[in-house]
Amino acid sequence: MAVINADATRAATPRTRKSRTFLVLNIVSVVAGVAIWWGLSLAGLQFPSPAEVVAAGWTMIQDGSLVTDVGASLGRVLAGFALGSVAAVLVGFVMGWYTVARGLFEPWIQFFRTIPPLAMLPLVLVLMGIGESPKIFVIFLAAFLACVISTYQGVVSVDRTLINAGRVLGAGDGTIFARVVVPASTPFILVGMRVGLGSAWGTLVAAELLAAQAGLGHRMQSAQLYYDLPTIFVGIITIGVLGLIMDRLLMLAGNKLTAWQENR
């Protein structure tokens, strides 16, 4: 057994060996973390043990409440994030392309960027009521503000030579925009979208803590009233895992779309 392992390691390239070591360290770290958590809960700290949390999670899956909550939260975040990203890409392009638009949009974007989207929630709740729209709006704002500057940067920093190359090949403004500026700024847009997704997810949960009838944040909020720690843990872990999965999916899509970049 040991011999086979040693051979496999030797045959592997340095790169895969390195990433394998990395993966092993990751697993060791997670196992150790859970073990410490378990140890602390056994030592009498006011923590539920991992077993209790798993049990609570299982119950919530079986009675369907976890699925409902995840569905409600994901629906909001995806709606807000999609709207925010589309708007950010449009506005970012217009700002990067037209000086007039840049002058008009910039002060407002810079101003709203300094306000955490959640701070808008009281106002938005008053104006839009307590349905789905205020939450989606706040998430939209979070995703939009994170992504718009990045898109704009991407458009502004498109290599001048590429634009000239397009022009001398007979391309007009529209063609340059669609076939040079848009693809050249894709890497920037994707970075913006990743930041926007993180921001949207964080805003979502906080918005649900304050005002929602369903969703992961709401579930944790009501569990708090009953001192139901395992449910809170299930909520926290679910939020983390979902955020990680969404980020990785976006990263994979991004790698595929920008595989042409020189420095990869």
Added chain:
Amino acid sequence: MSTPKISVRDVEKIFPVGNENFVALGGVSLDIADNEFVTVVGPSGCGKSTLLNILAGLEKPTGGTALVDGKPVSGPGPERGVIFQQYALFPWLTVRENVEFGMRTAKVPGDERRRRAEHFIRLVGLEQFADALPKTLSGGMKQRCAIARAYAVNPSILLMDEPFGALDALTRVRLQEQLLETWSKDRRTVMFITHDVDEAVFLANRVVVMGARPGRIVEVIDVDLPYPRDEDMRLSPEFGELRNRVWHSVYHQRQIKEPAQ
């Protein structure tokens, strides 16, 4: 005599730099005949790239006129192909898609476009890399792709801005020979900018020597060596003599005006 293909008359380009005016080009006049291969050589700051950009329609002169086929240049056009030192390939497109870019803008129908792209990709010897992305190509291959891309829109003029400047010496010599071979099969009017005297003499019918401060034409030297040219020619005494003349003209220029400090 017929009208020259390219005619530059008293072209002037002045940039404000701080409080002073920098004279990139101070009244340059030059005629280039149809199917002529002209190289422009000079020290940095002599305005050779500015002159090329003006002919390409990427910059406007502050004085004088630049005529192509007797008509003033008023922007870029597909009859003037440009090849840049930094290759300027679209990195998200394959070699074939890069070559097809200009034909797509010109709305050349699909069949015709593919056929022509195929032809020019073969002409520069990249047929095995037609579906490769630029990041997988060497510098020399990238520049060959850029040449195919420029040729594919069928320009009557090729403007080349130090196209081989970033390549190693061996690749550079190979590409010079390939360029001449391509040009002899498919003649165009070429204006080729370089700072390499050997390159300037090897390629050209005529070498235009420019000087700096202000940017101007110092001397025009005819190269009456027959094409096709090869390695032996590079070693011939006639070539050496011409090279020495150009070298002398480029590197022993008298400053007209002391640089303003």
